[in-house]
Amino acid sequence: MKINHELCDICGTCVAVCPADAIIVSEYKVEIDNHICTNCLNCLKVCPIKAIREG
């Protein structure tokens, strides 16, 4: 998964739906750990600004 940081609003929606706990959010940035990610695509589907894509 890849995050477009120019779109991302750091709202944490992706974190709430991640069953693998692969997403880390700080005050400044959201990051996905692709080693833990199971490619379920929950985050991509639910992101309100469509800032996440496969890859």
Next chain:
Amino acid sequence: MIKDRYDVVVVGAGPAGSVAARFAAVEGATVLMLERDREPGIPVRCAEGVSHNGIEPFIDIDKRWIASQIDIAKLTSPNGESAFMHNNGVGYVLERRIFDTALCELAAEKGVQLITKANVVGLIKKNDKIRGVKFRYMGETKEVECDLVIAADGTESRVGRWAGIKTAVSLRDIDTCVQYTLAGLDLKRNTCEFYFGNEVSPGGYIWIFPKSDKTANVGIGIAGHLSHKKGPKEYLDEFVNKRFPNATITYTVYGSVPTSATLKDIVKDNIMLVGDAARQVNPITGGGVVQVMVAARIAGRVAAEAVKKGSFQAKFLKKYRREWDKTLGNTQKVMHSMKEKFLFMTDERFNNLVKFCQKIPAEKFSLKALFTEAVKGDPKLMLDVAKSFVVSKMKLK
């Protein structure tokens, strides 16, 4: 001065965190509250609508954080027909930025200490027991010890996960949201508006909450499992372009609302979850401020009792769970079952519902009447709805 050790550390200074902190401190616990952002209440990820009766037990009403007073709700069905609800009590559209800070000030008066720009990054564990939290502050990693952590860290809660609690929600149990604050409008400032329908806002609704007669929070929440192809922003833009073609956007915010029932586990040894982190929002309205303050008051009191007794095991902390279920948790479960119904409602059913509402005399039109009609044909759910309204009326007082 910040100490190395507190009875209770609260993570997150939103309404859940600051109310839990205050009620723990009132009863004598030493409490530290850590907030990731530079001030409580920002960024505002909220439609800002609350009821007077809901917030009045927690804070003296103050004009500083009230943008407008709402007396009328207007519901609009997919075919464009509207019904007006006059009888649901007084509501407010808040200035959350000021409101959240005011709640923190009340907590501070009771001795709670707050650090902002303090980003909690982990729990300190000794022999598998939670003994404190680690946080980033001013470029350094700091540690603070405590007997009890209260996780009020919002929808994206990670503290609960670190404690081994399953917090992830399914796509159908989260509403994905966008909200604009619009200027240059011409509105009745005492009327909030709701728009329903599968073409307008699948599995959710669009809201207009006026902040004045010229400005309003205009937002949308749609069910997570229905948002893949077309996201909330596209739906909202279509609506705004039609309804307010000349408006200017002064604020844009993205976010989400958990619309599940409360998590199965909201306590474990040395930790309690409150607010969005515990999924304590009303699953139908998406309203959270009042619900989470009710939960936080219980959590704070139980925390203080735990401190007095020196008893921090889940077995004792479950008192918070039991009390929550009795006040609003069980009602929330009923609301969640109803929400499942709404998810499958056809536009025709929405049209009929509004038509039904138009026929109710204004003085008798309440949320209870609306919900009861909405679940018609499901006698068990009708009974649950009726019961839950009786219970919530008693318990909120």
